Amino acid sequence: MSSIGNSLIIFTLAIVSISANQEVPELVNRVKEKLANVDQLVENMAQEHEDMLNKVADLENQVDMLQEFQRRDNIEMGNFPKRDNENLESVVFKLAKLINMPIEETDICVVSRVLPNKLDKDT
Structure with missing residues (x-):
């Protein structure tokens, strides 16, 4: 090259x-x-x-x-044994009357039972 x-x-x-x-x-x-x-x-x-x-x-x-x-507005109540044909609203009215608490039907929206705690089931 x-x-x-x-x-x-x-x-x-x-x-x-x-x-x-x-x-x-x-x-x-x-x-x-x-x-x-x-x-x-x-x-x-x-x-x-x-x-x-x-x-x-x-x-x-x-x-x-x-x-x-x-x-x-919730109220939680415990230790109420479940009964056949129970009317929970009636139970609330009876308790209110027992403690002299005036309550009207319009004061209650829903009454229901809640599931028990695991501790409640074991006892």
């Missing part, structure tokens, strides 16, 4: 090397941009997660308050 051919090959390799050296910073910049986008995405998701945790806590508090409000 002639010295011109060798020089041309060296020149071509130099151009390829220069071109590659210019591409590396561009690739690094693109990677940095993508990494910055991922970092921003993670930060946004972390904030959304925190917001959702706060919202769940608020909703749990609201549910608790609504349940308490719903039970505001």
Whole structure:
């Protein structure tokens, strides 16, 4: 090969090397941009997660308050043996009369038995 051919090959390799050296910073910049986008995405998701945790806590508090409000007029009485054909509303009226508590039919929405606790079943 002639010295011109060798020089041309060296020149071509130099151009390829220069071109590659210019591409590396561009690739690094693109990677940095993508990494910055991922970092921003993670930060946004972390904030959304925190917001959702706060919202769940608020909703749990609201549910608790609504349940308490719903039970505001409840009366729980225990140790009443179950009887066949019992009328629980009648039992409530008899108890109210026994303790001199005036009560009207409109004062009662629902009368029901609740399931006994596990401890009650064992005794």
